[in-house]
Amino acid sequence: MQHPVTVAIINYKTSDLIRRTIESFRSYYPQISLLLIDNGSKDESTIYLKQLAETSSGPIELIINENNLHHGPAMDQALQHASSPYVLFIDSDCEVCKGGFIDLMITHLQAHPDNYIVGKKIYMNKRGFDVEASDSAIEYIRPICMLVKREIYLKLPKFVRHGTPCLDNIKTAVERGYRLIDFPIDEFIWHLGRGTARRYGYQLGWRGRLNYMLNRLGL
Numbered sequence: 001m002q003h004p005v006t007v008a009i010i011n012y013k014t015s016d017l018i019r020r021t022i023e024s025f026r027s028y029y030p031q032i033s034l035l036l037i038d039n040g041s042k043d044e045s046t047i048y049l050k051q052l053a054e055t056s057s058g059p060i061e062l063i064i065n066e067n068n069l070h071h072g073p074a075m076d077q078a079l080q081h082a083s084s085p086y087v088l089f090i091d092s093d094c095e096v097c098k099g100g101f102i103d104l105m106i107t108h109l110q111a112h113p114d115n116y117i118v119g120k121k122i123y124m125n126k127r128g129f130d131v132e133a134s135d136s137a138i139e140y141i142r143p144i145c146m147l148v149k150r151e152i153y154l155k156l157p158k159f160v161r162h163g164t165p166c167l168d169n170i171k172t173a174v175e176r177g178y179r180l181i182d183f184p185i186d187e188f189i190w191h192l193g194r195g196t197a198r199r200y201g202y203q204l205g206w207r208g209r210l211n212y213m214l215n216r217l218g219l
Contacts, residue, residue: 005086005102005147008035008078010071015045017192018092025090026058028099033059035082037074040067072165075143076158079150088147093192101188105147108181116153116173119146121182124164138171139180140164145189152178 007025011018022034034056036049046064053062069077079087086106090096105118122130123137131137143166156172159165174180 003032004084005088005106006033006035006078006082006084007088007090007102008037008075008082009090009092010037010039010074010078011041011045011049011092012039012068012071013041013043013045014092015043015048018045019048021090021092021094021096022052024094024096026056028096029102030058032102033061033084035061035063035078035087037063037078038065039069039071039074040065070161070165071143072159072161075165076160079148079153079159082150085150086147087150087153089143089145090189091144091191094145095190095192096188097190098188101145101183101185102147105183108183109147109149112179114178115149115181116178117141117146117148117170118181118183120144120185121180124167129164138167139174140167140170141180142185144191145185 007029009018009021009025018036022036025034036053038046038049049062049064053060063077063081065074065077075089078089086109088102088105108118109115119141122140122142123133124140125131125137152173153169156176157168159169170180
């Protein structure tokens with residue numbers, strides 16, 4: 001029977017990182033479908049992904065984008081492309097350290113029809129910067145390792161090019177009564193943090209700089 005989840009990993013010129021992510025994931029989940037999206041890397045990481053797709057014993061689908069769509073639009077691409085009920089995103093700078101989390105996350109989503117995303121819950125302000133929990137803070141699930149119910153996603157605003165690409169989508173979801181489920185991702189996943197951004201930046205241009213400045217001003 002086909003597993004109800006597709007695991008999506010997005011790469012941008014980090015062959016060493018994504019190799020560790022895939023190998024650690026496959027050590028626990030050798031037969032779950034992988035959807036690998038390369039964001040116009042044109043380097044050795046693309047060569048590695050193509051070779052892996054050709055030789056892997058587990059199911060792999062590879063999408064090679066001509067240009068860098070950026071993380072949020074590539075996540076949307078995965079959700080539009082997949083046909084499974086659930087899509088699990090794992091950042092390319094993660095290492096899977098313990099199995100069993102996927103079935104637990106699916107169980108949470110299946111517990112109620114309005115349960116939408118499972119992952120590490122935090123709080124953001126309107127500009128997408130971390131804040132403490134408060135009445136004005138926005139609930140947010142970090143896309144480090146998050147499971148999305150695809151049928152709900154398709155009713156909401158798309159993930160976008162932004163330092164916090166899921167913010168508008170998740171904010172709208174909560175406003176419509178859909179639920180975010182907090183999950184102890186750190187028990188299963190080691191996350192380097194900013195693995196791609198540290199090397200290449202967020203590439204958000206003047207909009208990113210303006211957003212950062214307005215946040216510093218409290219606006």
